[in-house]
Structures are given as structure tokens and as C-alpha cells.
Amino acid sequence: MWREAVLPPLPTGAPERKMSPRVQMSADTSSTGKANGGLAVTDAAALVSMPEIAAAGRDRRKVLRRLQLSDSGFRLLTLCSAAAVLVILGGVILSLVLGSLPAIREFGFSFLANQSWNPVTDKFGALAAVYGTLVTSVLAMIIAIPVGIGIAIFLTELCPPSLRRPIGIAIELLAGIPSIIYGIWGLFVLAPFVQQYVEPALIAIFGPIPVLSTLFAGPPYGIGIFTASFILAIMVLPFITAISRDVFETVPPVLKEAAFGIGCTTWEVVRKVVIPYARLGVIGGIMLGLGRALGETMAVTFVIGNAHKISGSLLAPGTTISATIANEFTEAVGDVYTSALIELGLILFVITFIVLAASRLMLMRVQRRDGA
Amino acid sequence: MKTILRAALVAAVATGVSASVRAADISGAGATFPYPIYAKWADAYKKETGNGLNYQSIGSGGGIKQIKAKTVTFGASDMPLEPKDLKAANLIQFPTVIGGDVPVANLDGIKPGELVLDGAALAKIYLGEIKTWDDPAIKKLNPNAKLPSQAIVVVHRSDGSGTTFIWTDYLSKVSLEWKSKVGANTSVEWPVGIGAKGNEGVANNVANTKGAIGYVEYAYVKQNKMTYTNVINKDGKPVSPDAASFQAAAANGDWAKAEGFYVILTDQPGAQSWPIAGATFILFPTQPQDPAAAKEALKFFEWAYTKGGKMAEELDYVPMPPDVVSLIKKEWSSDIKDASGKPLM
Amino acid sequence: MASIYRTRRRNNTIVMGLCMAASAFGLAFLVLILAALLWHGLWGFTPAVFTEMTPPPGASGGLLNAIMGSLIMTVLGLAIGAPLGMLAGTYMAEYGRYSRLTTVVRFINDILLSAPSIIIGLFIYEVLVVRMGHFSGLAGALALAVIVVPVVVRTTEDMLLLVPGPLREAAAALGLPRSYVITRIAYRAARAGLITGVLLAVARISGETAPLLFTALNNQFWSTDLNAPMASLPAVIFQFALSPYKDWQQLAWTGALIITFAVLALSILARVLARQRVPQ
Numbered sequence: 001m002w003r004e005a006v007l008p009p010l011p012t013g014a015p016e017r018k019m020s021p022r023v024q025m026s027a028d029t030s031s032t033g034k035a036n037g038g039l040a041v042t043d044a045a046a047l048v049s050m051p052e053i054a055a056a057g058r059d060r061r062k063v064l065r066r067l068q069l070s071d072s073g074f075r076l077l078t079l080c081s082a083a084a085v086l087v088i089l090g091g092v093i094l095s096l097v098l099g100s101l102p103a104i105r106e107f108g109f110s111f112l113a114n115q116s117w118n119p120v121t122d123k124f125g126a127l128a129a130v131y132g133t134l135v136t137s138v139l140a141m142i143i144a145i146p147v148g149i150g151i152a153i154f155l156t157e158l159c160p161p162s163l164r165r166p167i168g169i170a171i172e173l174l175a176g177i178p179s180i181i182y183g184i185w186g187l188f189v190l191a192p193f194v195q196q197y198v199e200p201a202l203i204a205i206f207g208p209i210p211v212l213s214t215l216f217a218g219p220p221y222g223i224g225i226f227t228a229s230f231i232l233a234i235m236v237l238p239f240i241t242a243i244s245r246d247v248f249e250t251v252p253p254v255l256k257e258a259a260f261g262i263g264c265t266t267w268e269v270v271r272k273v274v275i276p277y278a279r280l281g282v283i284g285g286i287m288l289g290l291g292r293a294l295g296e297t298m299a300v301t302f303v304i305g306n307a308h309k310i311s312g313s314l315l316a317p318g319t320t321i322s323a324t325i326a327n328e329f330t331e332a333v334g335d336v337y338t339s340a341l342i343e344l345g346l347i348l349f350v351i352t353f354i355v356l357a358a359s360r361l362m363l364m365r366v367q368r369r370d371g372a
Numbered sequence: 373m374k375t376i377l378r379a380a381l382v383a384a385v386a387t388g389v390s391a392s393v394r395a396a397d398i399s400g401a402g403a404t405f406p407y408p409i410y411a412k413w414a415d416a417y418k419k420e421t422g423n424g425l426n427y428q429s430i431g432s433g434g435g436i437k438q439i440k441a442k443t444v445t446f447g448a449s450d451m452p453l454e455p456k457d458l459k460a461a462n463l464i465q466f467p468t469v470i471g472g473d474v475p476v477a478n479l480d481g482i483k484p485g486e487l488v489l490d491g492a493a494l495a496k497i498y499l500g501e502i503k504t505w506d507d508p509a510i511k512k513l514n515p516n517a518k519l520p521s522q523a524i525v526v527v528h529r530s531d532g533s534g535t536t537f538i539w540t541d542y543l544s545k546v547s548l549e550w551k552s553k554v555g556a557n558t559s560v561e562w563p564v565g566i567g568a569k570g571n572e573g574v575a576n577n578v579a580n581t582k583g584a585i586g587y588v589e590y591a592y593v594k595q596n597k598m599t600y601t602n603v604i605n606k607d608g609k610p611v612s613p614d615a616a617s618f619q620a621a622a623a624n625g626d627w628a629k630a631e632g633f634y635v636i637l638t639d640q641p642g643a644q645s646w647p648i649a650g651a652t653f654i655l656f657p658t659q660p661q662d663p664a665a666a667k668e669a670l671k672f673f674e675w676a677y678t679k680g681g682k683m684a685e686e687l688d689y690v691p692m693p694p695d696v697v698s699l700i701k702k703e704w705s706s707d708i709k710d711a712s713g714k715p716l717m
Numbered sequence: 718m719a720s721i722y723r724t725r726r727r728n729n730t731i732v733m734g735l736c737m738a739a740s741a742f743g744l745a746f747l748v749l750i751l752a753a754l755l756w757h758g759l760w761g762f763t764p765a766v767f768t769e770m771t772p773p774p775g776a777s778g779g780l781l782n783a784i785m786g787s788l789i790m791t792v793l794g795l796a797i798g799a800p801l802g803m804l805a806g807t808y809m810a811e812y813g814r815y816s817r818l819t820t821v822v823r824f825i826n827d828i829l830l831s832a833p834s835i836i837i838g839l840f841i842y843e844v845l846v847v848r849m850g851h852f853s854g855l856a857g858a859l860a861l862a863v864i865v866v867p868v869v870v871r872t873t874e875d876m877l878l879l880v881p882g883p884l885r886e887a888a889a890a891l892g893l894p895r896s897y898v899i900t901r902i903a904y905r906a907a908r909a910g911l912i913t914g915v916l917l918a919v920a921r922i923s924g925e926t927a928p929l930l931f932t933a934l935n936n937q938f939w940s941t942d943l944n945a946p947m948a949s950l951p952a953v954i955f956q957f958a959l960s961p962y963k964d965w966q967q968l969a970w971t972g973a974l975i976i977t978f979a980v981l982a983l984s985i986l987a988r989v990l991a992r993q994r995v996p997q
Contacts, residue, residue, distance in 0.1 A: 066893045074896035078808035085805050091456040092832070092840045099843060119532070120555035150739030158733055159740075167740065169988060173748050176984035178924020180752065180951050181973050184958050186575070189753050192580045219525055221566050222580060234746050239880050241743070265729035291831030297927045298955075306530025306567030319530075322833045326927055327569065329839070331433030331532025331558055338437070344784060345836045352831050360824065362923045370823060399851065399946060401934065408962070409775035411937060425940045426946055429956070430930075443851045570959035595962065661850070712925070 022186030091196035099342035102335050111343065117308035117324075119332075124340040125343060126347055128308045132318040134349065136225055136300065137293040139314070145286060147213060147233070155241075156248040156274075159264050168245065177240035182367035183302035186231045189221070191303055194230075195222025199315055202226075217313040223246075225318045228304040231294060236289035243288065247281030248274055280366055294352055297322035321348040398425040402435020402448030403534045404570070405589055406469055406652040409687050410448070413680050417672055425672055432534040433557050439463065439655045445665045450534015451558055455631040459561045463631050464707045465653045466700040470622045470690040472637075472649035473539045473587045474613045476598045478578050479505060481518060483599065485612050488513045490604035491546025491639070491647065497524055497585060499544060499550060500564035505583060513604070514591065518604035520583075526584035527577045530567030532559035538650035539587045542638040587648075590618070591688040605647040606639050617646035618690045625651070627696045633703075651692075656708060663710040670704055677701075744975035751977070758974030761967040766975075770939055771953055774962040780972050782939045786948040789941060790854055791922055792935060794861030799915050802866040806873025811899050812879075823874070830867035837863050838928035846932060854940075854947030857933025864925060865918040872914025876907040909990045916987035920980045950976055 103111065105122065114125020155168055199220035206216040251274050259269045275282065305317020306327060321344045333339045400410070407429035414425040430438075432449040439447030440461050452465055475494065477487060489497075493509050496502040502509055506521040529536045537558045544551040554560050566576045571592045578586040579598075590613050593600050602610045611617045622642040627633060637649040655672065661665030677700070681691035692700075705715050765779045772778025805822065812916035813819040846852055881929045888898045904911065929935075935953065947987040950972050957969035 045462070071894045071896045074899070075808075075812055078804045078812060081406060081801050081804035082808040082813065082818065084801060085822055085829070085866060086825055088866065089829050091844065092836065092863075095840050095843045096836070097837070098889075116561060118561040147739045147742060150736040151743050154736040154740045156830055158665045158736060167744065169985065170747055171743050172741075172988065173981055173984060174743065176920055176980050177750060177977055178926075178951065178980060179984060180924065180926045180954060181750065183978055184954070184969070184973060185750050185753055185866065187576065189749070195580055219523055219578070219581075219583075221525065223566065223568070223577070236745075237743055265725050267729040267732040288831075291827075295831055295833030295836075297835045302569060302573075306569070307565070308561065315444070319567075322835055322927075325835050325839070326930070327531040329835075329931065330430040333433040333436050333558070342839065345833075345839060349828075349836060352833075353828055356380040356824070356827055356831065360721075399934075408960075412776075414937060415773040415776070418938065426936050426938060426940075428934045428936075428946065441847055441850075443846060443849075574957040618724040645982070 014147040033313045073184060088316070093346075093349065100339055100346050102339040103343040104339075106336055107340075111340070112347075115308070115310055119328075119337055122334065122336045124337070126321075126344055129319050129324050129344055130347060130351075131310050132304065133294060133320040133322075133351070134226065135318070136229045136232055136304070136320055137290060139225070139229035140236055140293045141286065141290055143230065143233035144236045144240055144289060148237050148285075148289075149244055149282065151237075151241045151249055152244035152276075153270050155245050157270065168242075171238050171241050174234065175240075176241070179235065179296060179298040182231055182235055182299035186227065186299060187302040190231065191222040191227055193229050195220050199226070202315065212306050214312045215314055217310075218315045220315065221317060223303045223305045223317060224315050225304065226314045228300050228318075228320070229314075231299050231303060233294045235296065235299060236293050237294060239289040240282075240285045243285030244278070244282050247278040247285075250281075251277045280363060283359070283363060283366070289353060290355055290359075294355065295322060295348065296328050301326045321345070380654060382620065398423070398446075398665050398672065399444045399563045400425065400427040400435075400448060400669070401430050401653050402454070403439045403443045404429040404653075405432075405450045405471060405534045406448065406453075406689070408591065409680075409684050409689050412683050412687065413672075416680070416683065417675055420675075425667055425669070429479060429635060430704055431532050432537065432638045433532050436655065439657065442657065442661050445660070445662065445669050448652065449655060451537040452632070452634045452636065452651075452653050453655065458632045460601050462658045463655045464703060465634075465652035465655050467627075467633055467635075467653050467692055467696070468673070469684050469692065470637065470649060470651045471688070472554045472590050472595045472613065472618055472621070472646055473535055473542075474590050474598075474648070475585060475587050475603065476575070476578050476593060476600050477586075478580075478582055478584045478599065479522070480520065480582065482538060484597070485600060485602055488604060489600040491542065494628055495543045495547030495550045495605075498528070498563070498565070499524055499547075499553065500526070522583040525581050525584040526562075527564030527574050527581070527584050528562050528565050528567055529559075529574060529687045530569050532557075533570075534558060534650070534652065535571065535587065535589055536560065538636075538638060538648060541636055541650075542648045545639040548623050563647070594688045603647055605642045605643075605645050606641050607643050607645070609643050611644060611646055613646055614653045614717055615685065615690060616707050617644050620644035621646050621649035622690055623694065627699060633696075633700070658707055659709055666708070666710075670708070674701070727819070746965035750821075753976055754970070757967075757970035759971075761971035762974065767969055771937055771948065771957075771968070772964070774960070774965060777964060778968070780950065780953065780968060780975070782936060783948040783950045783953040783972065784975070785939070786854065786933070786936065787923065787950040789856045789943075790861055790929070790947060790949060791919060792813070793855075793858035793943075794865055794922055795919060797859065798865030799869050799918065801862075802869025802918075803873050803911065805872045805955065806877065807899060809870070809874045810877035811895075811903065822870075826867045826870050829863075830871060834860075834864055834925050835927035835930075838931045841928070842931040851944075852932065852934035852946040854933050854943040854945065857929045857947060857949065858943070859931045860928035861922045861925065864922050864928065868915050868918040868921055868988045872917065873907075873911060876910030876914065876942070877903055879910065880906045913987045913991045915989070916983050920983040920987070923980050923983070924951060924976055926955050931963070933948070 111124065111126050113127060115127040116125050117128060151171060155164055159167060175253060199222065200214045203220065206212040255273050255277065256269055259273045300320050301323040304319055304322065304323050306319050307317040308319055311318065324343050325345055327342050331340055391529065410427045411556065414427060422628065430568050432451050435447035435449045438444045440579055442672050449632050458465060475489060490513060493502065498510065504517045511519060537556060540554065540556040540560050544556045548576055554563065566577065568577045571588045574586040575592060575596060575598060578584040588598065593613065600613060602612050604610050620642045621637050621640045624642050624645060625635045625637055637651055639647050677697045684691045709715050731884060764779065766779060767779060769779030770782045809819045809822060822869050838860050841856050845856045845859060884902060884906060885898050888902045929949050933949060935956065936946045936948040940947055954969045954972045957965040960966065
């Protein structure tokens, strides 16, 4: 116990100080800190009750000063750790900017508008990679949001209570699978399947329809933007589901029962009561998933097809920023090539920053409207 | 919580302590193409002498970058550096083994070695000008084969690689249009096709896509019994990829005259030469930062040249001819020096 | 009138059916992935995997150096990143709960959390590998530590914010110094949640490949030397899966099986601990 180690022993016969009932109550009813809280309270109470003992008082002052120093030391330590987090991020951004300088000097803003990526002539443009990143992420969210919320609805409304925990854990396990496993599985298991069954079906279905036929055109490669988005959707799904389910569970049952009471069907209750109430959390979960989708490297690298070209078809190969960096960084020879890749990384950072800032702003505005 | 943290710290310190004593550790990085044989040599060398050599195949460009940054003892590249680049970076280069790229295709009813293509046709396919298998250019080369009117799905590498360098160098030599439009490098801007990661990625894609064509290393084709095509070489003869045709290509290389052994073995003359062959090179600093490790590395390569030939052939590589090896050793003793100017070997 | 009820009921049935289909969809993929891993990986799951080193092509071997390297770098990354993250989270939840600095750090932290791990690998490459002159296990461990920090900061702050205020007030009112209030009271109260955070961080870094590619490289042989390239399971899987050799591919699948089930076990453990804290 810290008391013996730190404080000088008090003279015997010290009267026990009577604690005020409120302090006693809060100390007793505190949850896990019960045993320690109780002991600490008693010892601290005993300490405060002996002002007459001068010698003990001097020792006590010494000890208290030491405690004060260690207290401010601890505060300084935590403050420095918080600052260190800032420093780390600052360092990352700084190294990205410094590394991109040669490419920025060489290409300027045309880097963002140029589609060609030519290592032979050292002419690089980020457009194809940025397009691929945005399209795969948006497509992944389009697939994952309805499915994720659907699973959350299932878990909170339809599922028998005994199955709720296992199925919930099972869905969350999807988030735990390392991304390289998704990549390998995608390349060896999903891509052949998609190529043989799914893509020909899509091409056949949408072929006759004028606008959509360009969207689903092209030879069935198996790998490409569509497969990559699909795998991203599976990776992002558990985040949306877990957070949505947690938030759905916080909806007061009174509200739901009131809606049921006037004859609403389950779907109407969900649509009119649960989702509006849980709006904030769901949006937060979606933003988290979007952040993950934007930065995902390994899974996408294996199945995106790696073509530095913007194509109208979703079944065509493309590339994303992280996939480009992962594929080409170790190979890149020459300052311009390497720094063009680092500039791609900087652009990805900026995109993530913008998405996060926008989500924060949106959440703040929704919160203000709710009066939270 | 605290005990867990304490235990973790102790473990970390323990491993750190064990880090202090280190024998001259040779590390190399670079080309993926010779990785299997380097790994096999390293394993056998360690069994024989106890010295470990850690080679990581991060790609030719990576090898060049790392040896220039001096983060490894030697670099490996399938694409040789030009003599002026070598001088500028204070490196020498020398070849270790020879191999090559082989076109593979996936067509119903076509068996390995049945199809014949030539450089011009390959270039046009990869430029996107020949779009179907029953194109007259292909039909002319294969009068007896039953070619379907299927779309050609072009597969290339997504990651930079010496395999790509050899392939694009060959296409640049046989097609002016390719040379002007695309060029040769470990990574290029492909006009058409999909990119797959690594030889495995290309092979997988070709195997799963009807009508696909791709290029993979010879060792890979042999290991996986893929459907390769024969190619018409510079002398106008169709050749199959095998050890004999690679050796024929290597024999024609003019190693003695080339500065920095800068010889690219694509499109070599000779009735039996395989046209898409290439050697893989080691990049070595002329003044190594760690002379002890550098000397160990040179001893390793000497061992590999004398005793490693059979292992190379087992993995379907072609070892360097002995006269080239003596040229290489001469260059070691004349060009690699330590800090005081004394030659290392 | 009755048709409205029919429409509403029909819509309800359709949507609930879709929700069930969605759940089946999600579960199906989990089953598919795990089944593929088991199917491909179990064949190679022999004791040799845990006792022999990664082999050259054409020879048989195991994954011992990769497993050891992964363990060393994970533990070291955790040892560096977790205390840093926990202290930063403590500041944000305790001392600086309403300060400007905390808002900024929270935002910055979320950015770091979503940062692609490959960027962090590039950062450590520029800062450490090039300076040191060689790849090293230490650089790999540091890259992992930078990934651990945001996760731990987030969970620490969230868990500490959940500790009831009266608990702290009681301790402070009776003379405990602030640091003791935090370390002896708040930490103990939030202990389960903090451990959950650490376990989630471990699960996250165990499967990371991209940051290790440019920092720790990989190693064919046994090495516990932090000053030299170190093998790691994800890097070995990455290399072997894309090779043409059957024995290497088998080892890749087996390694994937090992990583996945280790990470899943950690995740389940983290969930179990988190649930235990709730009933209070």
C-alpha cells in the first residue's frame, strides 16, 4: 500500500475522522474502485486529522512536496505525450511534403489533371490514381452502407436474442481479418469466380441498355474496379454494422414502443424512429468506414488490375493511390519517379483530411440542430 | 497492465542485447527474376560456410535505389545500368545468370509450343493494333492452327520488374513503333491490357482468362507447365524456350568488349538463339562502406560461379560461361577497393 | 383502405427479408474466407512450420523466423506505442479535457488513425532507414508503433471518459494527488477497456504488411537482430503467395491461417473483456 511506502508512520491513538455521509456513499458505491477507494479514503482521512504533530507535519510537508513534484511531473509527461502525437503527424506530413518537392517543382498543378503515368519519359499524372481511389471507395460505400445498416437492423429487431451476440461477433470478426488475407483470397478465390460467372452476367444484362452498357462494358477480366470495390465493401461492412448496431441499441425503447403501439410495421419504426434518432452514430460509422476504404492498400493491390487509365467501365482495371505506391515504390528509380509517388501519398493524405474534416463539420451541424 | 508492459519491456531489452554482436552480415536486394537461385545459393552457402546472405527481391529498381543509398551490401538488377550511370554512382556491375521471358497464351485447343509468333506481331498485340486471335498477321505465322475469332486479352506486369524490362527491350528492338510510343524500362505506360502483380499474377490471369496472352519468366513457365508459344528469332527461325536456346543467346553476347558488362541479350543472332533472353546483374560499390561484408559478398559470388552452376541449371537458369567469369574476377580485383585504395580481392 | 395496410405489410416483409439477406451475405463471406484459409492452409499445418526456417524454393521448411520476427516487432512496437498512446489519451481525458489542444489532438489522431499504413512505412523509411544506412527490425517496430499510437489514444480517451466523475471527485476531495487519482483510481476503473484497446491495437498491427515492406524488409534466415532486416509473417506471405513454387504457396496459405486465427482470437478476447465491463 502506498501509504506505508510514502508517508511517515502516524503516532498511534489517532482518532478516526468521521467522514461525511455523502463522501462515504460515493466512495462505497463507486463500482470497480471500491476496495481501493475505501482504503484510500480511510488513510487520507486519517492523515488530515493530525495537525498537532509538528515533526510528522514537517515530514508530511516534505512528502507532499514530493507528491506535488511527481504530480506536475506526471502532468508534464502526459502533456508531452499528447504533443508527441502532434509531432508524429507533423513529421509524417513534413516528410511527405519534402519528398514531393521535386515532383511539385517538375509538374505543378498539371500533376492533378494529367492521366498519363510514364516511367520511361518521367512524365507522371495522378488523375487515374485519384479517380480510382475515389471511385472504389464510393462504390464500396454504396454497397456497404445498405448492407451494413440492414445487418444492424436485423441484429436489433429481427434476430432472436440468443443469436444476437454470436452473429454480432461473427460480423465483427470480418474486421479482424488482415487485409493481405483479403487480397490473397480476392485474387485466388473471388476473382476467378467473378470472371467466370458474375461479370459475363452483368455484361449480358446491361448490354442492351444504352447508358448502363458502357458502365458494364468490356471483356471480363475478373480483376478490376468492380472486384476491388466489392472486397473493400466487405472490409468496411463490419465497421458500419458494429457502430450502427451500438447506436440502434441506445434508442429508448419507449419511443419504439410508442410507434409500435399506434400500428407501425417494423420497417416503419426503423425508418421513422430508430434511424433519425441514431443518425449521428450511423454517419460516424460511415465516415470511419470511408476512411478505411480510402487508405486500404493490400487488398486492393491484388485485385485492381493496375492500369493507369480512366475507363468508363466499372469492369475495367484501374488503380488507386495506395496500390500504385505499394507496387512501384521499391522499383522507382530516379528522383522524379520516387517523388511523384510520394506526392501521390501526400494527395491521399489531403483527401483523407478533407473527408474527416467534412464529416466533423457535418456531425457538428447535425448536433447543433438536435440541440445536443 | 503494468506487468504486461514490464514483461514487454524486458523482452524488448533482451532482444536488443542480443543485437550487439553481429558477424559481417551480407544483405542484398533487387531483382525478382533471380531470386529463387540467389535464395538457393544462399542456403547452400550457409550450410557450407556458416555465413548468411540475406537477399530480398524488392525489384530491380529497388535494388538500384538501395545500393545507391548504401542500405545494402550489393544490389541486383535485371536492367543493366549504362556505363555513365555506373561511373556517376561509383558502382560496378557484373552478370550472374541468364534467363528470359516467354510469352504464354490461353487458347482452346492450343497446346504448349504449338503457336508461333514473331516480334512484330507481339509488338502489335501489345500496342493494341492486333485485337483478335484470327488476325491475318497471326494466321500467316500459324497456317495450320485453328485460331478462334476471340478478343486478345493483354496481360502485363503491374509492378516494376526486370522481366518487363527484357520484354519491352525486345519489343523496342523489333518494332520502331513500340520504341517511339512506349519504350523500354522496368515499368512502362502500357497502351492496353491489365496489370497483374508478379509472375504469379500474370500466370493466374492468363490461366483464368480465355484468349489471354502474357509474358512470364522461363523458370516459371517450366515449373508450372504453362502454354508457351514459340517465337521467331532474328535469324528467322522459330525457337522453343529451353536451356539450349538460352545458352545459344548467351554465347552470342559480346561480353569482353562491353564496358560494365552492359550487354542486353534480346534479339541476338544465331539460328538457335531465344530472342527474349537477358542476364541479371549485380551492382557493387567501387568503394564499399563495410569492407568486411563486401569481401564476404565477393567470396559468396566466387563460390556461386564455381560451385553454383548445377543448382542454377536445376532451377532452369543458364550459368555464365567460364571465360566471362574470369573477366568478371579481373574486374573485381581492379575496380573494387577499400578505403585505403587496396583491392579487396 | 385495406390496400394501404397490405402495401405497408408487404413493404415491411420485403425490407425485413432484405435485412436477413444482408446478414446472410455478411456471414457467408466470413465463412467463405475462413473456409478458403482452412482448406488451403491446413494441408501445410505441420509441426515443421513452427520449427524450421523459411526455405529456398524447392526445399521444405517452416515459418519459424517469420513468426519470431513478427512477435518481436509486434511486442516492441506495442512497448513503444502503447505507453505513449495511453499517456496522451490520459492527458486528453483528464488534464486537458476541455482544452483547445485536446480538440486538435483528437482530430489529428483520427487522421493518423485513418492514414494508410503505407504512408507511415514511407515516413519511417525516410527518417530512419536512409539515416541508418540499412533496413532493420527496429525501423519495422517503430513503424508499427506509429500505427499503435492512434488506436490506443482513441480507446484510452474513450474509456477514461466513461469513468464516473464522482469517483474521481471522492478521491480528490480526500487528499489524493491528481496523478494518483488518475493512476490508482481511473486506470483501475477503466482497466478492462484499456486492455481492450491494447488488444485491438495488437490485432491491427499483427496483420500489417505495407509498413514493413520498406522498413524491416524481410530475412531468409533466423535473425533476432534489431539492427538487421527481420522476417515477418505478413511479408513472407506476400512474397510466397506470389511465387510460382508450390511449397512456397503452401507455406503462404498456412502462414495466412496462423495470422488470421491469432488475430481473430485476440479480437474475441478483446470483445469478451469489453462486455465484462458493461454490467456495472
